[in-house]
Amino acid sequence: MEISARDALKAKNQSKQKRKISKTIIHCFVIVLGLVMLYPLLWMVSSSFKYPSEIFNSVSFFPAEWTFDNYTQGWAGVSGYTFGLFFSNTMLIVLLAIIGNVVACSMAAYAFAKLQFKFKPILFALMLVTLMLPFHVTVIPQYIMFNYLDWINTYYPLILPKFFAVEGFFVFLMVQFMRGIPNELVQAAEIDGSSKIMTYWYLILPLSIPALVTTMIFTFIWTWNDFFGQLLYISDIKLYTVAQGLRMFLDSAGESAWGPMFAMSTLSLIPLFGVFIFFQKYLIEGITTGGLKG
Amino acid sequence: MGKFKLFWKNNGIGYLFLTPWIIGILTLTAIPMGASLYFSFTSYDMFNAPTWIGFDNYVSLFSDPKWLQSVKVTVIYVCLGVPLQLAFALFIAVLLNKGIGGLRVYRAVYYVPSLFGGSVAIAILWRQIFGGNGLVNNILGKFGLEGINWISTPSTALYTLVILMVWQFGASMVIFLAGLKQVPIELYESAKIDGAGLVKQFFTITLPLITPVVFFNLVMGMIGAFQAFTPAYIVSGGTGGPLNSTLFYTLYLYQKGFTQFAMGYASAMAWVLLIVISIATAIVFATSKKWVYYQG
Numbered sequence: 244m245e246i247s248a249r250d251a252l253k254a255k256n257q258s259k260q261k262r263k264i265s266k267t268i269i270h271c272f273v274i275v276l277g278l279v280m281l282y283p284l285l286w287m288v289s290s291s292f293k294y295p296s297e298i299f300n301s302v303s304f305f306p307a308e309w310t311f312d313n314y315t316q317g318w319a320g321v322s323g324y325t326f327g328l329f330f331s332n333t334m335l336i337v338l339l340a341i342i343g344n345v346v347a348c349s350m351a352a353y354a355f356a357k358l359q360f361k362f363k364p365i366l367f368a369l370m371l372v373t374l375m376l377p378f379h380v381t382v383i384p385q386y387i388m389f390n391y392l393d394w395i396n397t398y399y400p401l402i403l404p405k406f407f408a409v410e411g412f413f414v415f416l417m418v419q420f421m422r423g424i425p426n427e428l429v430q431a432a433e434i435d436g437s438s439k440i441m442t443y444w445y446l447i448l449p450l451s452i453p454a455l456v457t458t459m460i461f462t463f464i465w466t467w468n469d470f471f472g473q474l475l476y477i478s479d480i481k482l483y484t485v486a487q488g489l490r491m492f493l494d495s496a497g498e499s500a501w502g503p504m505f506a507m508s509t510l511s512l513i514p515l516f517g518v519f520i521f522f523q524k525y526l527i528e529g530i531t532t533g534g535l536k537g
Numbered sequence: 538m539g540k541f542k543l544f545w546k547n548n549g550i551g552y553l554f555l556t557p558w559i560i561g562i563l564t565l566t567a568i569p570m571g572a573s574l575y576f577s578f579t580s581y582d583m584f585n586a587p588t589w590i591g592f593d594n595y596v597s598l599f600s601d602p603k604w605l606q607s608v609k610v611t612v613i614y615v616c617l618g619v620p621l622q623l624a625f626a627l628f629i630a631v632l633l634n635k636g637i638g639g640l641r642v643y644r645a646v647y648y649v650p651s652l653f654g655g656s657v658a659i660a661i662l663w664r665q666i667f668g669g670n671g672l673v674n675n676i677l678g679k680f681g682l683e684g685i686n687w688i689s690t691p692s693t694a695l696y697t698l699v700i701l702m703v704w705q706f707g708a709s710m711v712i713f714l715a716g717l718k719q720v721p722i723e724l725y726e727s728a729k730i731d732g733a734g735l736v737k738q739f740f741t742i743t744l745p746l747i748t749p750v751v752f753f754n755l756v757m758g759m760i761g762a763f764q765a766f767t768p769a770y771i772v773s774g775g776t777g778g779p780l781n782s783t784l785f786y787t788l789y790l791y792q793k794g795f796t797q798f799a800m801g802y803a804s805a806m807a808w809v810l811l812i813v814i815s816i817a818t819a820i821v822f823a824t825s826k827k828w829v830y831y832q833g
Contacts, residue, residue, distance in 0.1 A: 266637045269632050269635060273637075273643055279743050281649065281650075284653070300675065302675045302676050302679065312721075351554065354552075354558075358551040360550075360555075361544070366559075375568055375814070376566070377760070377763065377764050379764070380792055380804075380810070381569040382798055383569075384564060384568070406823060407560050409566070468655045469767050470655045470771075486656065489773065490657055492666075499735045508659075508662060510605070516653075519648075527711055530711045532717035
């Protein structure tokens with residue numbers, strides 16, 4: 244039996260139509276699910292503009308009556324210490340952590356990716372092992388050590404380790420990236436008289452900027468979201484971070500002050516969101532190539 | 538030339554660049570690990586010198602009901618949360634990979650919870666949402682249903698935290714999406730000609746080819762979930778309550794080590810955690826030969 248051209252065309256159109264329908268169904272499904280996922284976040288943001296009485300009853304996105312009271316009330320913080328202080332404290336920690344990670348991890352990565360030295364495979368394997376090490380096996384002696392150095396209630400325990408490339412993820416990420424830089428380039432530079440240090444500074448680092456940016460972004464996110472370290476080492480309210488400020492707010496105001504708490508929570512997420520909006524490409528890159536999670 | 542000089546000439550520059558890392562791994566990883574292993578065999582409160590007590594800490598762990606509870610809570614959290622999170626991540630990734638367009642927007646939307654999820658702000662939000670007068674009960678109320686206080690009910694508190702973990706499936710999804718792009722499209726076309734349906738295509742083509750990604754996500758998800766701390770701490774106000782139902786392993790370790798200063802005991806807990814994570818990872822690795830398929 245012969246299939247006429249018209250029948251074939253009809254079948255093709257039908258399957259095309261079918262595919263269109265199934266695509267529409269998928270679109271609807273992922274849109275609805277996406278909204279469900281974002282709903283708590285959006286609700287929190289909108290609630291930060293609501294009067295307290297409304298927060299408890301309303302499930303809607305839009306405040307019936309807008310107010311900025313939550314923000315002024317929240318920003319005032321607790322007993323004279325404002326969120327302005329907590330934000331600048333956190334920014335300082337984040338900034339120094341970024342510098343530490345970029346410098347120390349890129350140095351280690353350059354050594355692993357481009358230099359030859361004895362015991363390299365063993366040391367590299369060791370680095371990979373530290374990726375999987377739960378921090379709890381080191382945290383108690385570290386605490387004792389920092390306590391002995393009188394560094395409790397300072398930022399040293401939160402910042403200094405970064406200058407020693409303790410975050411193996413970033414070393415790994417940069418090694419992967421630097422391995423992709425052609426050795427011919429490095430050799431050419433060295434024939435022209437470039438020392439290893441100059442090669443690192445003038446060739447490897449500029450070419451590794453995407454990996455460095457990814458490192459900066461993830462250091463930002465992780466340090467911003469870190470709570471355990473801050474809880475452990477910082478108890479002086481003058482040194483509190485945003486996360487600690489939020490937690491103190493929760494403890495002191497209890498569950499009576501959801502409005503200001505939501506306002507400050509929203510503010511605390513804005514820097515993360517900003518990084519996400521402007522550096523999405525690098526974020527996705529970091530997740531897919533280095534297996535870094537947000 | 539001396540032996541050392543020769544070694545330096547060949548390897549010096551490498552070690553020069555590695556110096557910060559080596560100092561770090563020695564002073565912040567290796568020595569602390571040794572120290573915590575030693576402390577785990579002692580009774581130590583940080584103020585008096587440690588006294589050697591052999592395996593006492595390890596033995597008392599197994600008769601400490603709170604420790605047993607924290608193990609139970611953590612195992613439920615890991616064994617329920619990680620597979621659910623991965624299943625969600627894979628399911629959505631497969632849907633988005635159907636060439637429906639708008640991939641970048643969807644990916645961004647689904648990733649946002651992963652970005653925020655570990656923060657104190659979200660933990661606070663969760664506490665409200667699942668509280669007695671919270672959002673969930675308000676929504677239930679619209680349908681004429683009356684909810685309970687999910688956070689302060691021992692039988693439900695842990696599951697609110699599982700939901701929080703599953704909510705953050707975006708990062709795994711992004712990794713899955715990258716993996717799915719590697720699957721050759723011709724395979725699907727020939728499967729279609731053979732009349733294989735979507736479900737069959739998924740189980741015979743997609744799933745086998747992305748098992749390495751599943752494997753990676755599984756290992757990383759497990760390691761992360763074993764170490765979760767912030768959500769339990771904030772949601773329970775640091776207690777692990779109600780009735781220790783959210784007493785994560787790390788939270789109990791924190792309480793023992795840093796509020797009761799039972800440093801020896803906490804060190805023993807840390808080592809048990811390390812051993813458990815190693816065994817769990819080793820099991821995943823060992824069985825991976827059977828189910829992970831590497832191309833080429």
